[in-house]
Amino acid sequence: MDAAHGRHLLLQMVRVRQLEEKCVELYSAAKIRGFLHVYIGEEAVAAGVLASLGPEDAVVATYREHGHALLRGVSAGAILAEMYGYVEGCCRGRGGSMHLFDAATRFFGGNAIVAGGLPLAVGLALADKMAGRSNVTVCFFGEGAVAEGAFHESMNLAALWQLPVLFCCENNLYAMGTALARSESQTDIALKAAGYEIAAWAVDGMDVLAVEEGARRAVDAVRSGGGPHFLELRTYRFRAHSMFDPERYRTKDEVARWMERDPITLLRTALESAGHLSPAEWEQLQADAQAEIAAAVEFAEAGTPEPVEELTRFVYSERGAGDGADEATGADAAGQPAGKAAGAP
Amino acid sequence: MKSSYREALRAGIRDALIRDERVFLMGEDVGAYGGSFAVSLGLLEEFGPGRIRDTPLSESGFVGAGIGAALGGMRPIVEIMTVNFSLLALDQIVNNAATLLHMSGGQFHVPLVIRMTTGAGRQLGAQHSHSLEGWYAHIPGLRILAPATLEDARGMLWTALQDPDPVLIFEHGSLYNVPGELANDAGPVDIVTAAIRRPGDDISLITYGGTLPVVLDAADQLAAEGIDAEVLDLRTLRPLDDAAILASVARTHRAVVVDEGWRSGSLSAEVSARITEQAFFDLDAPVGRVCSAEVPIPYAKHLELAALPSAARVVAAAKTAVAAGG
Numbered sequence: 001m002d003a004a005h006g007r008h009l010l011l012q013m014v015r016v017r018q019l020e021e022k023c024v025e026l027y028s029a030a031k032i033r034g035f036l037h038v039y040i041g042e043e044a045v046a047a048g049v050l051a052s053l054g055p056e057d058a059v060v061a062t063y064r065e066h067g068h069a070l071l072r073g074v075s076a077g078a079i080l081a082e083m084y085g086y087v088e089g090c091c092r093g094r095g096g097s098m099h100l101f102d103a104a105t106r107f108f109g110g111n112a113i114v115a116g117g118l119p120l121a122v123g124l125a126l127a128d129k130m131a132g133r134s135n136v137t138v139c140f141f142g143e144g145a146v147a148e149g150a151f152h153e154s155m156n157l158a159a160l161w162q163l164p165v166l167f168c169c170e171n172n173l174y175a176m177g178t179a180l181a182r183s184e185s186q187t188d189i190a191l192k193a194a195g196y197e198i199a200a201w202a203v204d205g206m207d208v209l210a211v212e213e214g215a216r217r218a219v220d221a222v223r224s225g226g227g228p229h230f231l232e233l234r235t236y237r238f239r240a241h242s243m244f245d246p247e248r249y250r251t252k253d254e255v256a257r258w259m260e261r262d263p264i265t266l267l268r269t270a271l272e273s274a275g276h277l278s279p280a281e282w283e284q285l286q287a288d289a290q291a292e293i294a295a296a297v298e299f300a301e302a303g304t305p306e307p308v309e310e311l312t313r314f315v316y317s318e319r320g321a322g323d324g325a326d327e328a329t330g331a332d333a334a335g336q337p338a339g340k341a342a343g344a345p
Numbered sequence: 346m347k348s349s350y351r352e353a354l355r356a357g358i359r360d361a362l363i364r365d366e367r368v369f370l371m372g373e374d375v376g377a378y379g380g381s382f383a384v385s386l387g388l389l390e391e392f393g394p395g396r397i398r399d400t401p402l403s404e405s406g407f408v409g410a411g412i413g414a415a416l417g418g419m420r421p422i423v424e425i426m427t428v429n430f431s432l433l434a435l436d437q438i439v440n441n442a443a444t445l446l447h448m449s450g451g452q453f454h455v456p457l458v459i460r461m462t463t464g465a466g467r468q469l470g471a472q473h474s475h476s477l478e479g480w481y482a483h484i485p486g487l488r489i490l491a492p493a494t495l496e497d498a499r500g501m502l503w504t505a506l507q508d509p510d511p512v513l514i515f516e517h518g519s520l521y522n523v524p525g526e527l528a529n530d531a532g533p534v535d536i537v538t539a540a541i542r543r544p545g546d547d548i549s550l551i552t553y554g555g556t557l558p559v560v561l562d563a564a565d566q567l568a569a570e571g572i573d574a575e576v577l578d579l580r581t582l583r584p585l586d587d588a589a590i591l592a593s594v595a596r597t598h599r600a601v602v603v604d605e606g607w608r609s610g611s612l613s614a615e616v617s618a619r620i621t622e623q624a625f626f627d628l629d630a631p632v633g634r635v636c637s638a639e640v641p642i643p644y645a646k647h648l649e650l651a652a653l654p655s656a657a658r659v660v661a662a663a664k665t666a667v668a669a670g671g
Contacts, residue, residue, distance in 0.1 A: 058417070092450030101449035108416060108453070113440050119406050120441065123413020123421075130369070130395065130419060150436070153406025160401065314451040315485045317509035 001209065003276035007285065009051065009208050010271060013043040013264050014289045016067035019076055022293050023066065023083065023097075027243055031300075032083040034096045037064040041238030044263035045170050046071050048211025049138060049231075052219045056106070058128075058137040060121040062170075063098035063112040064237075068140060073105040076292055077299030086303030093306055094314075114175075115141060115148035118167070122154050125163035125228075136222045137165045143232075144175025146192055147183055155196040158228040166218050167193065167230040170205065172237045177249035193230035205235030206261045209270075238262075348527040350520045353498035354384050354460075356531075358422065361503055362392050365420055368506060369396040371407055372424030381426045382462060382521055408434035408459065412442050412511075415457040420506050425461040428477045428515065442511040443486030454509040458502065464517040464555040464605055465653055471641035474649075476605040478515040478554070479612035482583040488512045489582040490536055491554035493520065495527045497580060500534035512536070515582075517555025517605075536581055539589035545575035548663050549593040551616055552603040553579040556654050560603050563659035572667055582612060587619055594624045599666040601633040603654050608636035630669035633662040 020038040027036045039046065046067045050059070061068040069079055074090050082089025083097050090102050091110075099110040108124065111117035121139035128135045145151050146169065158165050169189055173180055180187050193200035199221065203214040211233060218229040236258040240247050271277035348356070361368045370385060376399040379386035389397040400407040404425060411423035425431045431438070438459070445453045465474035482489045488510060492498045498516070505512035542557065543564050552560045557578050564574040577593050579585065594600050600620055604613035617632040638652040 090450070091448060091452070094450050095448050099448050101445075101452055103449075103452040109445075109449075111441075113436055116409070116436055116440060119409020119437060120413040120416065122406065123410035123415070124417040125413075126410055127414040127417025127419045130414075131417075150405045150409065153401070153403035154409075156401055157403060157406050157410060314447045314449075316488075317446065317454055318451075 001270070001274060001276070003271070003274070006209075006267065006271050006276055007281065009047055009212065010264065010267050010277070011285050011289065012047040012051070012071055013208060013267065014286060015076070015292060016043045016046065016070055017264060018289045018293045019066060019070055019079070019296070022080075022297060024239070024243075026080070026083070026297070032097065033085075034098070035063070036083075036097050036243050037241065038239050039064055039067040039237075041258065041262070042170060042172060042205065042235045043067055044208035044211050044267075045168070045205050045233045045235050046140075048208045049140075049168055049215040051212050052215040053136065053138060056133070056135045058106040058108060058121075058124045058135060060108045060117040060124070060137065060139040061110060062114075062117065062141055063110070064142070065100055065110055065140070066097070069100040069102065069107055069110070072102070072107045074100065074102045074107060076296035078102075080296045080300035081303040084300045084303050085305065086300065087306040088299065088303040115145035115150040115154075117141060118145065118150050118154035121165050121167075122157050122163060125158065125165035126161065129161070129163055134223055135164065136219050138168060138219075139165060140168045140170055142175065143169055143171040143173070143180055143189055144178070144183070145169070146189055147175070155193055155198060159196045159198050162227040164222050165228045166215070166222050167198070167228065168215075169230070169232045170235055171232050172235050174237070174241070174249065176241045177245070179249065190230065190232040198228050198230045199226070200230035200232065202232040202234055205233035206263045206266060208263055208267050346527055346529055348495055348499075348525060350495055350498045350523045351382065351384055353495040353527055353531075354502075354516065355386070355388070357499045357502040358385065359388060359391070361422070361506055362388070362396060364503070365506065367418065367420040368422060369398060369419065370422045370424060371398040371400055371411060373400055373402055373426050375399060375424050380424070382518070384521070385424070404430055404433035405437055409437040409441065411457050411459070412437060412445075412455055415455045416445075416453055421457055422502070422506070423457065423459045425459060427473050428461050428463040429472050429475055431459075431461050431477070438481070438487070438511070438513075439484055443484045446510065447486060455511045456506070456509050457511045458505045458514060459511070460514045460516060462518045463515040464519060465637070465642045465649060466519040466555070468644055468646055468649060470644045474642035476637065478513075478582055479604070479606040479615075481513055482612055482615070484583075486510065487583060488536065490514045491580065491582055492516065493554050493557035493578055493580070494542075495523075495525045496531055497534055499527060499531045501536055503533040504536045508536070515554060519555050523558070537586065539580055539586040540578045541575060541593070542578045543574070543576040545573040545597065547573045547597055548599040548601065548666055549575050549577055549597045550601050550603060550659065550663065551577045551579065551590060551593070553582060554605070556603045556605050559654055559656050560659055563656040563663065566656060566660050567663055572663060574663060579616075585616065585619065587623065590616060590620065591624050594620055595627045598627055598629040600628070601635060601659065601662045601666055603635045603659055605637050605654055607639050608634060609639065611636060630666040633666050635659050635662050
C-alpha cells in the first residue's frame with residue numbers, strides 16, 4: 001500500500017465523518033431542518049469509489065449523499081449552507097440535505113425517490129456513448145432500491161445497450177427499518193444484476209482499499225467499453241436512518257458488532273501497523289478535517305436567505321440560459337410573438 | 346402539399362433529426378414496427394437504430410433515460426405509446442424532469458421532449474383512451490403542448506427541442522388520419538400563444554387538441570342559426586395564454602370551454618376560473634363547459650360517443666350561454 005495514498009483515503013473518510021457528526025449537531029441545534037440522513041459507517045464506499053473517477057465522469061447519488069458530494073469536490077461550506085437553506089448553498093437552498101447538486105463536478109444529486117436516480121444514470125451514460133465520449137457514470141443507491149421497478153428497467157437498458165455506467169449498490173442491510181431478508185426473495189444482490197448479464201460482484205464495503213480496488217477494476221472495464229458493471233458494497237449505517245428513527249428494527253449488539261469494523265479504524269490500524277501513520281500524522285489529519293468543517297460552519301452561519309422575490313426563478317429556464325440549449329420557446333421562425341414570462345404558470 | 350396529421354408529425358421529427366445530430370427518437374416500437382401509430386414509419390431505415398431507438402416496455406426506465414440523456418447534452422424525443430402508459434413514468438416526469446432545474450438552483454436544464462397519444466374515439470376502452478394532459482398541466486416546470494392542426498403537428502416539435510426545459514406534446518389519436526394542405530415551406534411555430542381558428546363576435550368557444558374539429562363543426566352549425574362563434578385553440582396548455590383567452594372573452598362576453606378531460610379538477614376548470622377571476626365583469630353569461638362524462642371511457646361505440654364532447658353538446662351549451670343574460 002502506498003503510504004501517502006493510504007493517508008489520503010483516510011483523510012477523505014475522516015472529512016466525511018466529521019461533516020456528518022457536525023450535521024447531527026447542527027440538526028439538534030435546529031440549524032438544519034427537514035430530513036437528515038447521515039453516512040456515518042459507510043464512508044469507505046464513497047471514498048473508495050470516487051477515488052477511481054476523473055473530473056469528466058458523472059455521479060448520481062441518493063438522499064444520503066453529503067459524503068459523496070464532499071468527496072466529489074463540492075465544498076463543505078456550500079453543502080452546509082445548502083442545509084441551512086441559504087443562497088450560498090450548492091443549490092441556493094432549494095434542495096436541502098437530500099438534494100445536493102453541482103454542475104461543476106457533474107454531481108447529479110441528491111435523488112430522494114428510491115431508485116429514481118438509476119434511469120438518469122442510464123441516460124447520462126447513453127449520452128456519453130452516443131457522443132463518443134469515454135466518460136463513466138457512477139450511480140449510487142441502497143439495497144432497498146432493488147425492489148423498485150426502476151432498478152430492473154435500468155439494469156436491463158444498461159446491459160441491452162452496453163452503456164458506460166457503474167452501478168454501486170450500498171447494501172447497508174436495511175431499507176429504512178426493513179431488513180433485506182424481509183423484503184427480498186433473493187438476497188444476493190450481485191446475482192440480480194448478473195441476471196441481466198451485467199458483470200457484478202460483492203465487495204467488503206468497510207474496507208476502503210478493497211472498495212477502491214474493486215471500483216478501479218470496474219471503472220477501467222466500463223471506460224474501455226466493457227459495458228455496465230455492478231458492485232454490491234456490503235456496508236452498515238452506524239446511526240439511525242434519519243433523525244426520526246427510534247431504531248426498533250435492529251439490536252444494539254448488532255450495531256456494536258459492525259462498529260468493530262469501523263472503516264476509519266480499519267484503515268488507520270492498517271496504516272499504523274505498516275508504519276505509514278505516526279500518531280502526529282493522525283492528529284494532524286484530524287485537525288485538518290476539523291479546521292475544514294469549522295470553516296464550513298462559519299461560512300454557512302454567515303449565509304443569507306435567497307430573496308423571496310426569487311421564489312419562482314428556475315421553475316423554467318431564463319432566456320439565454322441553458323447548457324447550450326439554444327433559444328426560444330417563442331417563435332424563432334414563425335415570426336409570431338413570443339416573450340411571455342416563462343415563469344408564469 | 347397534401348399531408349395528414351401523422352405525416353406532418355413525421356416531417357417534423359425527420360427535420361429535427363437532420364438539423365441537429367443531438368436529436369434522437371426513443372420509445373416502444375418506434376423503429377422496426379414503424380411506430381405504434383405509424384408516425385415514425387421509415388425513420389429507422391433513414392437514420393439507423395442508434396437514433397431511432399426501440400426500447401423495452403419500460404416507461405419509467407426509458408423516460409428517465411431520456412431525462413439523463415438531456416442532462417448529458419443530447420436532445421431526446423421520447424415517445425410514449427399513450428397517455429395511459431405514461432402513468433408508469435409519472436415518477437420520472439414529475440419528480441425529476443419537472444423539478445431538477447429549480448431544485449438544483451438553476452444548474453441543471455432538462456431539454457427533453459416527450460410525445461404521446463391522448464384521447465378517445467377509437468373504441469380502445471378505458472386503458473387507451475383517457476385525456477390526462479390536464480394533469481400534466483398542473484405541474485410547474487413542464488410545458489404542455491396540444492397540436493390540433495397540421496401546421497402545429499409539423500412545427501411545434503422543433504421549437505420544443507430548442508426549449509431548455511421539458512416539453513410534453515399530446516397528439517390526439519383521432520387526428521392522425523386527418524388530411525389537409527400543408528405549405529411546402531411549413532416550419533417551426535411558436536409554443537407560447539393560443540390561436541383564433543375562427544373569428545366571431547357572439548361567443549368564445551375555447552378548446553384544444555382533439556376537440557378542435559368538433560368545436561369548429563359546432564361553430565358552423567351555430568353560424569347557420571345566426572350565432573357567430575369565435576373558436577380559440579389553446580395550443581399550449583401550460584403556461585396558458587391568459588391574454589388571448591381574456592381578449593377573446595372581452596370581445597364576445599360569453600365563453601364555453603370544451604375539454605375531452607373530465608370536468609372535475611380539469612383544465613376546463615382552470616380556464617373557467619381564470620376567466621372568472623380576471624374577466625368577470627366582461628361576462629354576460631356564466632362560463633359554460635363541455636367535458637367528457639365522468640366515467641372510464643367505455644368500448645361500445647354508442648357509449649363512447651355518449652361520453653365524449655360532441656358538436657351537438659357544444660351547440661347546446663353555446664345557445665344556453667347566448668340566451669342567458671341578454
